Amino acid sequence: MKFAIVxxxxxxxxxxxxYAAKHVLGVDAEFVWHKELGxxxxxxxxxxxxxxxxxYLRTGSIARFSPVMASVLAFAEAGGPVLxxxxxxxxxxxxxxxxxxxxxxRSVKFQCEQVYVRVEELDTSFTCTAxxxxxxxxxxxxxxxxxxxxxDELDLLEANRQVVFRxxxxxxxxxxxxxxxxxxxxxAGLCNKQRNVVALMPHPERACExxxxxxxxxxxxxxAIAQLKSDGMVLPG
Amino acid sequence: xxTINSKTLDHHGLSxxxxxxxxxxxxxxxxxxxxxxxxxxxxxxxxxxxxxxxxRTLPTTGARVVQGPGENAGAVxxxxxxxxxxxxxxxxxxxxxxxxxxxxxxxxxxxxxxFTMGARPIALLNSLRFGSLNDVKTRGILEGVVAGIGGxxxxxxxxxxxxxxxxxxxxxxxxxxxxxxxxxxxADKLVMGEASGVGNPVYYVGAKTGRDGxxxxxxxxxxxxxxxxxxxxxxxxxxxxxEKLLLEACLELMQTNALVGIQDMGAAGLTCSTSxxxxxxxxxxxxxxxxxxxxxxxxxxxxxxxxxxxERMLMVVRRGREAEVERIFKKWDLHxxxxxxxxxxxxxxxxxxxxxxxxxxxGELADEAPLYNRxxxxxxxxxQVRRLDLEAxxxxxxxxxxxLKLLGSLAVTSKHWVYRQYDHMVRTNTIAPAGxxxxxxxxxxxxxxxxxxxxxxxxxxxxxxxLGAMLAVAEAARNVACAGALPIAATNCLNFGNPERxxxxxxxxxxxxxxxxxxxxxxxxITGGNVSFYNETDGQAIYPTPVLGVVGVIENASRVLxxxxxxxxxxxxxxxxxxxxxxxxxxxKTVCGQVAGSLAALSLDSExxxxxxxxxxxxxxxxxxxxxxxxxxxxxxxxxxCFDSGGVGADLMMPxxxxxxxxxxxxxxxLFGEAPSRVLxxxxxxxxxxxxxxxxxxxxxxxxxxxTGGDRITISLAGRQVLDLPVADAEAAxxxxxxxxxxxxxx
Numbered sequence: 010m011k012f013a014i015v016x017x018x019x020x021x022x023x024x025x026x027x028y029a030a031k032h033v034l035g036v037d038a039e040f041v042w043h044k045e046l047g048x049x050x051x052x053x054x055x056x057x058x059x060x061x062x063x064x065y066l067r068t069g070s071i072a073r074f075s076p077v078m079a080s081v082l083a084f085a086e087a088g089g090p091v092l093x094x095x096x097x098x099x100x101x102x103x104x105x106x107x108x109x110x111x112x113x114x115r116s117v118k119f120q121c122e123q124v125y126v127r128v129e130e131l132d133t134s135f136t137c138t139a140x141x142x143x144x145x146x147x148x149x150x151x152x153x154x155x156x157x158x159x160x161d162e163l164d165l166l167e168a169n170r171q172v173v174f175r176x177x178x179x180x181x182x183x184x185x186x187x188x189x190x191x192x193x194x195x196x197a198g199l200c201n202k203q204r205n206v207v208a209l210m211p212h213p214e215r216a217c218e219x220x221x222x223x224x225x226x227x228x229x230x231x232x233a234i235a236q237l238k239s240d241g242m243v244l245p246g
Numbered sequence: 247x248x249t250i251n252s253k254t255l256d257h258h259g260l261s262x263x264x265x266x267x268x269x270x271x272x273x274x275x276x277x278x279x280x281x282x283x284x285x286x287x288x289x290x291x292x293x294x295x296x297x298x299x300x301x302r303t304l305p306t307t308g309a310r311v312v313q314g315p316g317e318n319a320g321a322v323x324x325x326x327x328x329x330x331x332x333x334x335x336x337x338x339x340x341x342x343x344x345x346x347x348x349x350x351x352x353x354x355x356x357x358x359x360x361f362t363m364g365a366r367p368i369a370l371l372n373s374l375r376f377g378s379l380n381d382v383k384t385r386g387i388l389e390g391v392v393a394g395i396g397g398x399x400x401x402x403x404x405x406x407x408x409x410x411x412x413x414x415x416x417x418x419x420x421x422x423x424x425x426x427x428x429x430x431x432x433a434d435k436l437v438m439g440e441a442s443g444v445g446n447p448v449y450y451v452g453a454k455t456g457r458d459g460x461x462x463x464x465x466x467x468x469x470x471x472x473x474x475x476x477x478x479x480x481x482x483x484x485x486x487x488x489e490k491l492l493l494e495a496c497l498e499l500m501q502t503n504a505l506v507g508i509q510d511m512g513a514a515g516l517t518c519s520t521s522x523x524x525x526x527x528x529x530x531x532x533x534x535x536x537x538x539x540x541x542x543x544x545x546x547x548x549x550x551x552x553x554x555x556x557e558r559m560l561m562v563v564r565r566g567r568e569a570e571v572e573r574i575f576k577k578w579d580l581h582x583x584x585x586x587x588x589x590x591x592x593x594x595x596x597x598x599x600x601x602x603x604x605x606x607x608x609g610e611l612a613d614e615a616p617l618y619n620r621x622x623x624x625x626x627x628x629x630q631v632r633r634l635d636l637e638a639x640x641x642x643x644x645x646x647x648x649x650l651k652l653l654g655s656l657a658v659t660s661k662h663w664v665y666r667q668y669d670h671m672v673r674t675n676t677i678a679p680a681g682x683x684x685x686x687x688x689x690x691x692x693x694x695x696x697x698x699x700x701x702x703x704x705x706x707x708x709x710x711x712x713l714g715a716m717l718a719v720a721e722a723a724r725n726v727a728c729a730g731a732l733p734i735a736a737t738n739c740l741n742f743g744n745p746e747r748x749x750x751x752x753x754x755x756x757x758x759x760x761x762x763x764x765x766x767x768x769x770x771x772i773t774g775g776n777v778s779f780y781n782e783t784d785g786q787a788i789y790p791t792p793v794l795g796v797v798g799v800i801e802n803a804s805r806v807l808x809x810x811x812x813x814x815x816x817x818x819x820x821x822x823x824x825x826x827x828x829x830x831x832x833x834x835k836t837v838c839g840q841v842a843g844s845l846a847a848l849s850l851d852s853e854x855x856x857x858x859x860x861x862x863x864x865x866x867x868x869x870x871x872x873x874x875x876x877x878x879x880x881x882x883x884x885x886x887x888c889f890d891s892g893g894v895g896a897d898l899m900m901p902x903x904x905x906x907x908x909x910x911x912x913x914x915x916x917l918f919g920e921a922p923s924r925v926l927x928x929x930x931x932x933x934x935x936x937x938x939x940x941x942x943x944x945x946x947x948x949x950x951x952x953x954t955g956g957d958r959i960t961i962s963l964a965g966r967q968v969l970d971l972p973v974a975d976a977e978a979a980x981x982x983x984x985x986x987x988x989x990x991x992x993x
């Protein structure tokens with residue numbers, strides 16, 4: 010089983026995702042340079058955090074045009090599990106695979122801190138081994154993570170059960186005081202309608218060992234591994 | 247031909263004597279480009295002309311030192327064939343003029359110093375000083391500086407794992423921004439900033455050259471006055487994305503052996519990098535400025551040579567390997583351009599197409615800058631400020647209200663507002679949460695971790711530069727030891743006023759002596775650093791502010807300690823130290839509104855024994871937490887151990903040391919007085935016997951004992967309770983933080 014970690018110019022959590030996959034979870038992992046046209050036969054694709062192209066124009070807006078993205082979109086279309094973390098989420102929004110956009114945090118500042126998110130959906134490629142309502146302690150590190158979409162779009166997301174993670178307090182209550190950035194309806198993570206593409210602003214790869222303050226992020230990666238195993242390694246594409 | 251007049255010399259900050267020396271070196275009148283080159287290379291910022299004779303007295307060698315001062319950064323052996331490459335640098339002047347870019351480019355510059363050595367940067371820290379936050383302009387500078395540090399470090403993906411920030415009115419017109427970076431390299435893969443191999447091509451890589459930052463080094467070598475805002479064009483603009491590409495491309499190139507030497511173009515840009523690389527290798531460098539990638543049209547050779555545009559590197563590459571080098575940079579969408587060649591004549595020769603516009607011997611330019619042994623004189627203020635009559639103080643407040651006031655003061659309050667803006671976790675090595683003391687990063691692939699602390703106290707150095715500087719070394723090393731790490735090396739950033747004033751030079755000389763003594767005694771050699779003079783506005787100098795960065799090694803990363811009491815059933819010991827004194831203390835400043843008195847003495851021998859004991863106990867797993875008693879003394883330190891613990895209280899019992907005099911003053915001295923070499927540790931009750939034995943063998947006194955538990959912080963003297971406060975109240979005061987000074991407090 011192989012995880013591909015796509016490296017854009019300006020990615021900076023690529024090594025962390027690689028380390029979590031390879032050294033904590035013990036699966037194969039490979040960096041895929043953004044100019045490549047294939048995914049090296051990967052079973053899971055991670056778009057890591059960072060500041061692709063400096064995020065100077067709009068977060069994720071240039072990376073979305075990298076050559077490798079055509080392969081990522083085809084992989085996703087075929088049902089392959091794709092995880093977007095932080096900047097990876099922002100890139101997926103730019104591709105249109107997920108709706109909405111990111112505003113600046115309501116503090117108008119970059120924020121790096123531990124937060125809590127509640128697992129809202131279990132039938133996705135990255136939450137299938139979690140429990141419903143499970144509260145995960147995972148850090149955020151972003152300036153633009155304030156998720157926005159028009160109300161009817163948000164209603165549609167809810168109706169389609171595409172909200173996968175919501176910011177919550179330690180007890181699991183979704184309250185405004187536990188929302189670190191002002192995201193609409195406390196949304197921390199989404200999935201596509203096929204439920205194989207999942208994106209979230211918090212960094213599960215930073216929460217895979219107790220030495221880092223939390224191992225709650227493991228469930229995100231373990232879910233993908235478990236799903237692939239139960240599928241008998243029948244690969245999409 | 248332009249003749250050089252005194253106006254030209256003044257504009258370039260060159261003295262008549264220095265001009266004479268230029269004439270002797272060249273044997274002719276310099277060209278305008280040459281005058282520009284000499285002026286930046288011989289500026290205080292680049293040449294250390296006022297400080298070098300003092301800096302030479304510092305200890306710079308030791309068993310672990312792989313590279314001492316003189317290169318882009320120092321390097322020390324941390325085991326397993328790895329070296330830690332680190333340095334601290336100031337970006338004070340640019341940060342006052344343009345806070346965001348000034349601080350951001352400071353971070354960018356120190357990162358380049360580290361990766362040019364072949365090391366991957368893994369940790370950033372910073373030491374900041376500002377005026378009072380009641381001043382609206384200061385709040386703006388602080389917001390800009392913090393955002394700039396975060397903007398650069400977060401984007402490039404290097405965690406900011408620690409630091410310190412202090413506020414004194416003296417920094418109102420001269421904020422201090424000192425940035426530290428540490429990287430990790432294979433010992434046998436270190437790369438030097440040295441040119442060699444006649445005929446090897448000289449490459450330029452990175453951002454294009456513009457007119458930004460011309461005379462930045464000269465600006466950093468002058469005082470501020472009312473016209474300082476006009477100097478804004480001399481501040482550079484940072485591009486962390488470009489630097490991230492440079493970092494990855496350079497590290498990839500260093501895996502090959504196609505590279506001979508490399509240096510970043512920092513202060514004095516192309517001038518400094520060419521002449522220093524040539525001088526180190528004893529060779530000449532011949533470049534053509536028309537081949538330098540330019541962002542603006544019509545730039546003169548003078549402007550190209552002096553530009554301080556950011557994110558640029560100069561490399562000497564093995565002849566015949568050009569295609570390989572160019573391929574790596576192309577992968578990262580960077581342009582590597584050959585601009586010249588290494589020669590055997592020792593000259594820095596600058597051409598503009600066919601004509602030679604400058605020809606200066608590298609050695610004389612880089613290494614024979616004028617050297618000044620500037621006069622020193624004891625400052626007149628000292629006698630006055632050292633006088634402190636404690637008996638004459640007004641009646642002191644109750645201990646509880648004084649403690650609340652100190653916990654809410656800017657010196658002590660939680661710095662959450664600051665560190666939340668820094669990505670302190672990226673690279674997943676940060677094993678000490680932010681705000682817990684020293685920054686600690688694990689070394690993946692080994693059992694080890696490194697602990698780093700940056701410390702300095704300008705107020706202490708104002709009252710006593712020699713002792714204050716020693717205290718800074720001791721505190722930085724002690725903080726590292728409190729994390730469980732053995733301190734192994736140091737770097738310093740020396741922030742002072744105008745060295746041409748004898749009383750400033752006296753402060754500087756005394757401080758450097760103090761640093762040398764303390765570093766020798768504590769066995770933490772100085773491997774590099776930076777001097778920032780001319781921190782003055784309208785003739786008013788800052789407090790002398792040496793900042794020390796100390797690096798330590800923890801053999802077993804799972805044994806890292808923090809300040810927090812982890813259990814409500816532990817024994818507390820106050821290890822080491824004599825009684826606290828109020829002279830120069832945070833209490834005297836915050837509660838009594840005075841900066842005066844004499845500081846408590848430092849015994850380097852006691853300090854050393856205490857630090858060794860801490861490392862021994864920590865590595866044996868015998869202590870659960872450790873915290874240095876610093877600003878605000880014992881009571882503040884005890885309270886801080888309770889914060890972030892989930893409300894664990896503490897009860898500490900001290901013997902009464904009846905000193906006579908006023909009771910309120912005596913009690914305040916014990917509770918809030920400051921003294922070095924004191925650490926609060928918590929241990930399992932069951933380990934008490936063995937710990938006490940080891941403490942005795944080490945010859946470290948136990949000054950107080952207590953227990954964790956309950957939900958109050960209490961201290962008693964010989965059975966008489968002198969402090970009693972709920973942890974919740976104390977923690978609420980401390981958590982007020984800096985947020986209250988800013989309007990936008992959302993989330």
